[in-house]
Amino acid sequence: MSQLTFGRAINAGLRKAMERDAKVVLMGEDIGKLGGVFRITDGLQKDFGAHRVIDTPLAESGIMGTAVGLAFRGYRPVVEIQFDGFIYPAFDQIVAQVAKLHYRTQGKVKMPITIRVPFGGGIGSPEHHSESPEAYFTHTSGLRVVSVSNPQDAYIMIQQAIASDDPVLYFEPKRRYHTKGEVDESIDLSTAPALGSARVVSSGSDVTLVAYGPLVATANDVALAAADEGISVEVIDLRSLSPIDFPPIEASVRKTGRLVVAHEASQTGGLGAELAASITERCFNYLEAAPVRVTGFDVPYPPSKLEKHHVPDLDRILDGIDRAMGRPNSLSGLTGQEGSSQS
Amino acid sequence: MSAEESGPAGSAALSGWEGRKGPADDNFVQLLSPAGERLSNPEYDSWIEDLSDQDLLGYYEDMVVVRRIDTEATALQRQGQLALWAPLLGQEAAQIGSARALQPADFVFPSYRENGVAYVRGIDLVNSLRIWRGNTHGGWDPYEFNMATPQIIIGAQTLHATGYAMGVVNDGADSAVITYFGDGASSQGDVNEAMVFAASFQAPVVFFCQNNHWAISEPVGLQAHQAIADRAPGFGIPSMRVDGNDVLAVLAATRIALDRARNGGGPSFIEAVTYRMGPHTTADDPTRYRDANELEDWAAKDPITRLGALLDAKGLLTEEAKAAVQAKADQVAKDLRANTISLPEPEALQVFDNVYSEPHSALERQREHYQHYLAGFGPAENTAAEGAHR
Numbered sequence: 001m002s003q004l005t006f007g008r009a010i011n012a013g014l015r016k017a018m019e020r021d022a023k024v025v026l027m028g029e030d031i032g033k034l035g036g037v038f039r040i041t042d043g044l045q046k047d048f049g050a051h052r053v054i055d056t057p058l059a060e061s062g063i064m065g066t067a068v069g070l071a072f073r074g075y076r077p078v079v080e081i082q083f084d085g086f087i088y089p090a091f092d093q094i095v096a097q098v099a100k101l102h103y104r105t106q107g108k109v110k111m112p113i114t115i116r117v118p119f120g121g122g123i124g125s126p127e128h129h130s131e132s133p134e135a136y137f138t139h140t141s142g143l144r145v146v147s148v149s150n151p152q153d154a155y156i157m158i159q160q161a162i163a164s165d166d167p168v169l170y171f172e173p174k175r176r177y178h179t180k181g182e183v184d185e186s187i188d189l190s191t192a193p194a195l196g197s198a199r200v201v202s203s204g205s206d207v208t209l210v211a212y213g214p215l216v217a218t219a220n221d222v223a224l225a226a227a228d229e230g231i232s233v234e235v236i237d238l239r240s241l242s243p244i245d246f247p248p249i250e251a252s253v254r255k256t257g258r259l260v261v262a263h264e265a266s267q268t269g270g271l272g273a274e275l276a277a278s279i280t281e282r283c284f285n286y287l288e289a290a291p292v293r294v295t296g297f298d299v300p301y302p303p304s305k306l307e308k309h310h311v312p313d314l315d316r317i318l319d320g321i322d323r324a325m326g327r328p329n330s331l332s333g334l335t336g337q338e339g340s341s342q343s
Numbered sequence: 344m345s346a347e348e349s350g351p352a353g354s355a356a357l358s359g360w361e362g363r364k365g366p367a368d369d370n371f372v373q374l375l376s377p378a379g380e381r382l383s384n385p386e387y388d389s390w391i392e393d394l395s396d397q398d399l400l401g402y403y404e405d406m407v408v409v410r411r412i413d414t415e416a417t418a419l420q421r422q423g424q425l426a427l428w429a430p431l432l433g434q435e436a437a438q439i440g441s442a443r444a445l446q447p448a449d450f451v452f453p454s455y456r457e458n459g460v461a462y463v464r465g466i467d468l469v470n471s472l473r474i475w476r477g478n479t480h481g482g483w484d485p486y487e488f489n490m491a492t493p494q495i496i497i498g499a500q501t502l503h504a505t506g507y508a509m510g511v512v513n514d515g516a517d518s519a520v521i522t523y524f525g526d527g528a529s530s531q532g533d534v535n536e537a538m539v540f541a542a543s544f545q546a547p548v549v550f551f552c553q554n555n556h557w558a559i560s561e562p563v564g565l566q567a568h569q570a571i572a573d574r575a576p577g578f579g580i581p582s583m584r585v586d587g588n589d590v591l592a593v594l595a596a597t598r599i600a601l602d603r604a605r606n607g608g609g610p611s612f613i614e615a616v617t618y619r620m621g622p623h624t625t626a627d628d629p630t631r632y633r634d635a636n637e638l639e640d641w642a643a644k645d646p647i648t649r650l651g652a653l654l655d656a657k658g659l660l661t662e663e664a665k666a667a668v669q670a671k672a673d674q675v676a677k678d679l680r681a682n683t684i685s686l687p688e689p690e691a692l693q694v695f696d697n698v699y700s701e702p703h704s705a706l707e708r709q710r711e712h713y714q715h716y717l718a719g720f721g722p723a724e725n726t727a728a729e730g731a732h733r
Contacts, residue, residue, distance in 0.1 A: 069506020
């Protein structure tokens, strides 16, 4: 066991994957000598060479499209998108090529591409540097989407993503990069939890709180704060956004009767909507209240001085829990709202 | 000052775009005149001096066959057997000349019109028609023929070719990559990004632009103010502009480019100046957007007629030889028709196949539910898509 920051854990996972398989190549802007703007690839070019840690021209579609060509030739490219908001120029290559080539070729061509995306807000960045675009990709068949919430998962899941024969979007919560945690580097991929599995972080009996990525830490704080008010919260880290591992969530909701989902991404059409609908379908007879979403607003990610209003924090999620519990909350008294349908 | 003189901001300047012809069509390398005369070119001649009479006859046969395939596929579309067809009529020399320059180990990344290239790669064209019939998105195993399946997103494949070529460099392999795209695609960001990457990494890739003058209804003048081939040197990529209706010029240029790629010389760009004689696809009507005179001008530059004239002058295109070529073309077309019409309906649950390499629980659940739903119609309709209607 060692204490590693989130960023170092990903770095260690990348190193391990590159040692394991010579076909693993890293691609992205500034990832070589600089080690990436967040230093996630620090030292890897020095150790593996410029042909395996490829500093690319500044062209996201170009990076993604050439990664497709490398995968076509049997490589396993790991692409770094420098910031979440820069993924859009590569959108076509991801959703129309990376996602579909296996289907298009009846399984003849595999696309084992890992797309690393530092995502989410909370670091006071300018526009395009704090977005949560995951729902665009969970909506696209052929892609797997995961998000990591702690250094141990970050270390294992980056290796699992690279080992997967499917393309994986790997969303890294950039504001947690410096968070330290225990990492057991001896864990073998074959014995680690599957890439698609959710994790019950802490158990509780009154309400199920589902989060992923940067909001898992916030959800843990929420559980502690709610406990002070006598509410027992079960926190689930989704880990995999596509596919969603429903059985542990179903089991939890059958126990608690209540579901709250929290994410930074905008509400409409987001993961919260999918979870609320699917859990309602699967657990309708067990629900004691309508599922509650606590999300970013349906606005462009705001300027950094305003982001504290947009990103769900401890108080907003606690308010969501009050709604699910039928306790007085911020929407109480609003006509037609029944205290539960708005974030 | 008149509106015309008021510069690009004036409306006259805007309306002027509609009639723009684009760069001159005759500023290119030509080894075979429209009349079929062999033209000498010291730089290019040496690249085709090995060609035998049989080779020339072979190219002639290739072009006649792929034109015949086009005719048959168009008829099949008109008869409701294909949903759509993208003919290459007029572009036979560009495709056959370039494809005949390739080695088996070279890899091809086409757009959706390269049926002539697919034919040369040994792909049974029923596998292309399967796509247009709606049975599949792909049609063949890319690794079996070293040719990717058709790409519909304009220009996306040029990046795949470049990435593949970067892999070739990493592997130290002795092969090259070629990617096909049109004049319209030359405006796409991906094509330009592909050239940046190819130049930066000295990727052994040949950018083969078939300038067929029309991107659906948009003339090449809307894409290019000067020869498309002139763009590549700006990326650090040497380029050639050849008569795309001249199979010999195309062959020579492609051999030069492939040789450069294989010998560590990096990427090349070829603009083959040709003309799409038919519609973009069977869904559009070229009489709405182009002049009949233009078509007539290009008919006089026909790639098959001109090689035929050369062969004739050499005494190679005897009536017997001509009949043999025609018989082969007719047989290919006949087989194509029969094999296309008899293609089996895909089974319903195939819709779920190959979305992922590994199990995906959400999709598995949907497959299971749909299978259960279909089973409700009884065994006879279990596998047919129409069985799902109620």
